[in-house]
Amino acid sequence: MPLSRLTAWLLLAPTLLLLVLVFLVPIGWFIGGSLAELGTLSEIWEEADAVLFSGAVGGAILNTNWIAALVTLLVLLIGYPMSYALSRAKGLVFTAILLCIVLPYFTSTIVRTYAWMVLLGRNGLINQILLGIGLINEPLQLMYNRTGVIIGMTYVLLPYMVLTLYAAMKAVDQRLLQAAEGMGASPATVFLKVFMPLTLHGVIAGVLITFILALGFFVTPALMGGPGDIMIAMLIEREVELTYNWPTAALMTIVLLTVTLILYAFYARISDQGEARR
Amino acid sequence: MTDTMILPRRLLLGAALATPALRGAKAAGEVIVRTPGGVYDDIMRQHVYDPFTRETGITVRPVAATGAKLIAMFRANNVELDLIDTGDKQLLALENMGALAPIAYDQWRWSKPEDIEPEVKKTYQCGNFTYATVLAYSKTAFPNAHPNSWAEFWDAGRFPGPRMLADAATGSPNFEFALLADGVPKDQIYPIDIDRALRAMTRIRPQIRRFWDTGALSAQMMSDQEVVLGSIWNGRLQTLIDRNAPLAYTWNEHMIQVQALGVFKDARNKEGAQRLADFMMQPNVQAAYAKQLIYGPTNKQAQQFLTAEEKARMPGGENSQRSGFYQNINWWEDNRDRVNRAWSRWVLR
Amino acid sequence: MSGGASVALEAVTKRYGTETVVAGVSLAIPAGEFFTLLGPSGSGKTTTLSMLAGFVIPDEGRVVMGGQDMTQVPPRGRGLGMVFQNYAIFPHLNVAENVAFPLTVKGAPKAEIQARVAEALAMVKLTGFEARYARQLSGGQQQRVALARAIVAHPRIVLMDEPLGALDKNLRFHMQVEIKEIQQRLGMTAIYVTHDQEEALTMSDRIAIMDGGRIAQMGPPREVYEKPDSRFVAAFLGEANLLDVTRDGALVRGPGGGAIEAGAGQGTTLFVRPEKVTVSAAAPSGGPNQLPGQVLHASFLGNVVRYAVDVGQGATVLADAVNGPGAVLHAPGAPVTLHWRAEDSRLLAA
Incomplete structure (x- = not known):
């Protein structure tokens, strides 16, 4: 490490201070203040028990995990070959792929969602094409249900996976692949026995970051999902915005925050190991 | 609003x-x-x-x-x-x-x-x-007979096609309309029987493409013919009609907010x-x-x-x-928690 | 004992864009030979090796191995053993798994893999290191793993790309001996790439010196060292005196005007290795190949004293005198006479 520990801390200090002021203090204020409303610890525990094991919250937690897992799997399956292509591409092709991946970041969620409506709606482009070529007789329901949530979230989360995997793939020593080929390995074997294991830490990191982000999603499921596609963050938002039931929201926030932080700890470890191995 | x-x-x-x-x-x-x-x-x-x-x-x-x-x-x-x-x-x-x-x-x-x-x-x-929440319909889907009451809105046999109602996220789901459809007289809607309203909602739910949570979404869904029937704020719908969208609405049984x-x-x-x-x-x-x-x-x-x-x-x-009724916000405010818990459980079913 | 296979390149050419990296290289390597491609970086030796390995397909010409045309065959079809620059040891596999790799990808039976891995590790003296990972090994140990992996499948041909480049001098010498020993024991044909001329001379049966995508000269170490065909080869393989000489009819004259007789060649550059030049305090006796001069400086190297002698007309000749019994040291400024045998010198094209 070329930077001394002290210098590093000094350089980080302004950012850390900002984060503490802008994120930690308000969250602390919100959680602390809301829980204080409930009263004693045992009263808090009682409320927690009632909130977390009530039908809606349990269902939302299940939904959240299931949707997050499914989206993560899809993002991995789509993202892996995409990252591979990106790690191999040069010049214009590279720029083109990268732009396609990153561009969605610069459009607002609302614009993006209306774009999805144009594509996926009952009278949208995809249904019209499928109806036109006679593949279906009735329009498919691609939006306002679980399918819509999965499509939307997969799209939004793809860049995180692709960029994480790209970093891991770019770090793979190309000479190792050539060496494997020279030692008699077929392209499939080179991929399975050398490339995949060498990018595994990237896969784990990508899966964790995608899953973590997916857990906290609420804009996309709210806009593209059906009535039953409620994720935990949406429930929190409802408790804050609709019922003004902040203690309940605070309790759910603690649960989500804890799970996220635990997963993040794993993520941090994995990426550290990835660094160390190089 | x-x-x-x-x-x-x-x-x-x-x-x-x-x-x-x-x-x-x-x-x-x-x-x-x-x-x-x-x-x-x-x-x-x-x-x-x-x-x-x-x-x-x-x-x-x-x-x-x-x-x-x-x-x-x-x-x-x-x-x-x-x-x-x-x-x-x-x-x-x-x-x-x-x-x-x-x-x-x-x-x-x-x-x-x-x-x-x-x-x-x-x-x-x-x-x-x-402002009023009215019953809107697509003139393309219903060129002749169209639903003229919430009971008819609930009648998917006579008036088929996807429809929409308001989500709890708008502040109140359309329990009033569910009760009207279920035969409750206009002057006996309040206090709302939540269970009865949800039972009525359950009957129409398979036809509901989406519970809308923003005015913009409700307008978009009507103008895209994503749904052919829906509850919607009159101003939102009128704007579409003024732009020649093939949509119409009835003042019958509208709710004033x-x-x-x-x-x-x-x-x-x-x-x-x-x-x-x-x-x-x-x-x-x-x-x-x-x-x-x-x-x-x-x-x-x-x-x-x-x-x-x-x-x-x-x-x-x-x-x-002649045909509308004021939404009773006191009831909604007093039952905020009950409604939202019941709604969340119901939509997750 | 698997024995070796012959290898040949027939007028092989490779271009990248407008640049010709290898230009019509032909060579024939008999089975079991230790053959070295030697040259400075950019001379085309690595590209030549890549074409032998199959990583690069030549634009023209043929690659033949064991009598079979392999030009279009991908690397995995060539059955070669390879040692890579920087070893290319898989970081996610331990030593045993690394060495087993060429057998695993072939789907060899487990028992056979175990036996062969043990044998190969024994051969490179790494028994007991099976479970370690590359990051737990020293440079020399990593090199041995790479070597064991190259020979584990008993290939008939082994390609080695600067395998010792990253090792320090002592270890390098040690490994040179070991590699050569193993190659001879298994009778494999070895094709070795290096830019280190000493290494090439020590290990090889034959050396091809490459320059600008072509083979400048090819032959046994002693031949290419002592009988270079060009200034490039002469200078590349160790120290060489290259003196401008003039032709006066049939006579050749050196810097001081003295008569020169050379063993071979027709050019106007006289080549003679410093160790072939003797230095004496006596005046010239009138014979050929005697140059009077003045000692510029004398470097004491222990077993050898290297003299730089000014022979006039701005020319300097290096002479290595063995620090043998009763050796006399000539001080800087002393007048000396240099002499060499005609057969130890050549005339090269300028």
């Missing part, structure tokens, strides 16, 4: 917890007013804010804020707004927390308190217009806020913005500034007296 009329409230939530100081070195004569934002601000600027400034020298600054943000301001003892222009239900919640000052009817000099419709003239809030004004009791410019409210309630001022919003004025004297054609497009006049 809640803030979801134009901006999805969830986008504002992120900013709710970390509020930047809206008010720097505040000009002595400035009123900061919470509004739904977007086009609404343009209309109000033209017919209310700018004329008010010309008259008094007090400038008006509209800002967007969600209900939660208003509560957060009040709780944090850092009220950065003077006047609140929002749904009556949200104001009732603030009133119950003790956040509001009474409307200073006795200080009014532009408007006469006795001209205001009694249903919307309350101690802590005063309605500045009414109220947009209202309230003043923060800790507001820094409480006096300015009271004066702006007074100014906004004038008959000619109300008529001017109501015409453009296509929502109904609450000052009875405003009717004389409207043509018969304009009145026919708005709730609040004869239309409402």
Whole structure:
């Protein structure tokens, strides 16, 4: 490490201070203040028990995990070959792929969602094409249900996976692949026995970051999902915005925050190991 | 009307917890007013804010804020707004927390308190217009017979096709319509039997493509023919019809809701806020913005500034007296938690 | 004992864009030979090796191995053993798994893999290191793993690309001996790439010196060292005196005008290795190949004293005198006479 520990801390200090002021203090204020409303610890525990094991919250937690897992799997399956292509591409092709991946970041969620409506709606482009070529007789329901949530979230989360995997793939020593080929390995074997294991830490990191982000999603499921596609963050938002039931929201926030932080700890470890191995 | 009329409230939530100081070195004569934002601000600027400034020298600054943000301001003892222009239900919640000052009817000099419709003239809030949730349909899907009541809306056999209703995220799911469809008379809707309403909802749920949570989404779904039937705010739908969308609606069994004004009791410019409210309630001022919003004025004297054609497009006049009903916000506010728990469980089924 | 296979390149050419990296290289390597491609960086030796390995397909010409045309065959079809620059040890596999790799990908039976891995590790003296990972090994140990992996499948041909480049001098010498020993024991054909001329001379049966994508000269180490065909080869393989000479009819004259007789060649550059030049205090006796001069400086290298002698007309000749019994040291400034045998010198094209 070329930077001394002290210098590093000094350089980080302004950012850390900002984060503490802008994120930690308000969250602390919100959680602390809301829980204080409930009263004693045992009263808090009682409320927690009632909130977390009530039908809606349990269902939302299940939904959240299931949707997050499914989206993560899809993002991995789509993202892996995409990252591979990106790690191999040069010049214009590279720029083109990268732009396609990153561009969605610069459009607002609302614009993006209306774009999805144009594509996926009952009278949208995809249904019209499928109806036109006679593949279906009735329009498919691609939006306002679980399918819509999965499509939307997969799209939004793809860049995180692709960029994480790209970093891991770019770090793979190309000479190792050539060496494997020279030692008699077929392209499939080179991929399975050398490339995949060498990018595994990237896969784990990508899966964790995608899953973590997916857990906290609420804009996309709210806009593209059906009535039953409620994720935990949406429930929190409802408790804050609709019922003004902040203690309940605070309790759910603690649960989500804890799970996220635990997963993040794993993520941090994995990426550290990835660094160390190089 | 809640803030979801134009901006999805969830986008504002992120900013709710970390509020930047809206008010720097505040000009002595400035009123900061919470509004739904977007086009609404343009209309109000033209017919209310700018004329008010010309008259008094007090400038008006509209800002967007969600209900939660208003509560957060009040709780944090850092009220950065003077006047609140929002749904009556949200104001009732603030009133119950003790956040509001009474409307200073006795200080009014532009408007006469006795001209205001009694249903919307309350101690802590005063309605500045009414809007209606109506039954809308696609003329393409129903060129001849169309549903004319909520019972017919529920009749998927006679009137097939995907439809939409309001989500709890709008502030209240359409329990009233469910009960009407289930045979409850209009004057016996309240107190709402939640279980009965949800049972009725369950019957139509397979036909519901989506419960809409923002006004923009409801309009989009109607204009895209994503649904052929739906509950929708009359102004939103009228705008589409005026652009020649093949849509129509019935005034039958429409629900009247109220947009209202309230003043923060800790507001820094409480006096300015009271004066702006007074100014906004004038008959000619109300008529001017109501015409453009296509929502109904609450000052009875405003009717004389409207043509018969304009009145026919708005709730609040004869239309409402004949076939509409006021939403009972007291019931909704008292049952907020019960409704949302029941709704969340029901939608997750 | 697997024995070796012959290898041949027939007029092989490779271009990248407008640049010709290898230009019509032909060579024939008999089975079991230790053959070295030697040259400075950019001379085309690595590209030539890549074409032998199959990583690069030549634009023209043929690659033949064991009598079979392999030009278009991908690397995995060539059955070669390879040692890579920087070893290319898989970081996610331990030593045993690394060494087993060429057998695993072929789907060899487990028992056979175990036996062969043990044998290969024994051969490179790494028994007991099976479970370690590359990051737990020293440079020399990593090199041995790479070597074991190259020979584990008993290939008939082994390609080695600067395998010792990253090792320090002592270790390098040690490994040179070991590699050569193993190659001879298994009878494999070895094709070795290096830019280190000493290494090439020590290990090879034959050396091809490459320059600008062509083979400048090819032959056994002693031949290419002592009988270079060009100034480039002469200078590249160790120290060389290259003196401008003039032709006067049939006579050749050196810097001082003295008569020169060379063993071979027709050019106007005289080549003679410093160790072939003797230095004496006596005056010239009148014979050929005697140059009078003055010692510029004498470097004492221990077993050898290297003299730089000014022979006039701005020319300097290096002479290595063995520091043998009764050796006399000539001080800087001393007048000396240099002499060499005609057969130890050559005339090269300028």
